[in-house]
Amino acid sequence: MLAIQFSDIQTAAGRIAPWAHRTPVLTSKTLDRETGKRIYLKCENFQVGGAFKFRGACNFVFSLTPEELSRGVLAYSSGNHAQAVALAAARAGTKATVVMPSDAPRAKMAATAGAGATIVSYDRLKEDREEICRDLAEKTGSSVIPPYDHVLTIAGQGTAALELMAEVPGLDAMVACTGGGGLLGGCCVAAKGINPAIRMFGAEPELADDVWQSLRKGERVSIPPSLTIADGLRTPSPGKLTFPILQQHVEQIALISEDEIRAAVRFCLERLKIVVEPSGAVGVAAALFGKLPADVTTVGIVISGGNVDLDQLAEICR
């Protein structure tokens, strides 16, 4: 039995409805022509905080008791989860402390601080963020909001797929990127709960292929710290709760090269006129570079976020 059920996602949808955007689904004739498929893009780059992470953070924060809320919340994150927790905490009237790697994108750090959170920096290549977070939690009594490996987080992320399925009933496949597997896992449970025949695909960078390796080996594999440009997908391994979901539901993981990620970001800018961060572009890259089966024709792709530093965007544009 998986950690989360379809009903958890329905509950999450109701809980976050007052706070999260029901993001638009975009289509593009150019994208359909280039891929030979009918593509529907669920644009979480237009979500509050610029990424799907707000869904999970909101679901978690608004599940806390008043007493728990009074002691604040804590999170570790390379960026989007940090900002999401900060924004969700502000809406719930509580304080957030976020443990962020010192090389996190500046835009994400600024946005997290701007939402009122306290930032604690650490060295991503040397220190263990979970440990730092546990120490802080012991001192303060704050609730730790895991970025992916928690029922409430996974269920919140799955609401993106719930909305996409409701808006486009005829999908025969769905693609989401995977770092720790919270988004992909949640989307699997949501999409399969509505249509058990839908085919689910993940997309991850070649340089951070822990989910691909793990599924192949049949157990959770941990990879060394990755320097992929897709900073949201650098997680070293799938989660304890998310991995069984991916094992049960994911047909295949598309591996995306760094050049393909950059090309997909450029395609989104130039042709779709939308800003997608590298992590958010891997799903689009899977479709653009022929990494989905030929008999999959109507595909929903979750664009996970749009938070990218302008200087990084400039570098990608050149």
Next chain:
Amino acid sequence: MLAIQFSDIQTAAGRIAPWAHRTPVLTSKTLDRETGKRIYLKCENFQVGGAFKFRGACNFVFSLTPEELSRGVLAYSSGNHAQAVALAAARAGTKATVVMPSDAPRAKMAATAGAGATIVSYDRLKEDREEICRDLAEKTGSSVIPPYDHVLTIAGQGTAALELMAEVPGLDAMVACTGGGGLLGGCCVAAKGINPAIRMFGAEPELADDVWQSLRKGERVSIPPSLTIADGLRTPSPGKLTFPILQQHVEQIALISEDEIRAAVRFCLERLKIVVEPSGAVGVAAALFGKLPADVTTVGIVISGGNVDLDQLAEICR
């Protein structure tokens, strides 16, 4: 009596409906907070061809007789009108020839050629595009589609405001950028036709302030060739047909510096996650930099387009 009436815009709306997108209207809490107003962005960067110009081109092309269509269409343009005419001609099954300045953005030239048009280049600082175009028209018998100074062009552009007013009934003001005045003029007639009390504002670069000068002087002023980054707004003077519309309906022209234009493009990328070309960002800049009256609170802004070369985007991001 003005050259175009409200009924021309209604007719245009029906004529272009099968071909043009009903573009989305976006809102942003960040933008509202920064401006102290409630802002509604009519996103013509998501229009076919990436700009509002497709509306006017479609209205013109689909007004031609079969006999006229058989002799093709001709246009002169710095880019978006060129692409729009090429795309509209392709949909009507006729050929387009477009006279473009040799320094037009590469993305716009490529897209125009990609839509099947023949491109004739000229030197923007030395040659007269209208003359080149007239010569070609004499030789070929093709219909010239003026970029702004024609009833059908103006009426087509005005459909953007018609849609915006229908979607957001409570606007007390509308802002559009102005080069030759086709978009702003059409939007004036559309918006005032629905709500005569609505206040209309133009926005143009300080470096191409021909409409501002013309309205101040009470007659059409022609300025030397401009090098403003807003390449769509380099037109030297307002049109013969558009100027009387602007005189009657426009309350004020906001002048935008080059730095403000760049900052508005960056704001759209970073906060709204959308790609807006410099010309399209001047309306946003008018709101962001306090150039609208304080008593204007609910404002519709037409984002004219999103066609910008990636290397120019990179330069703006830095």
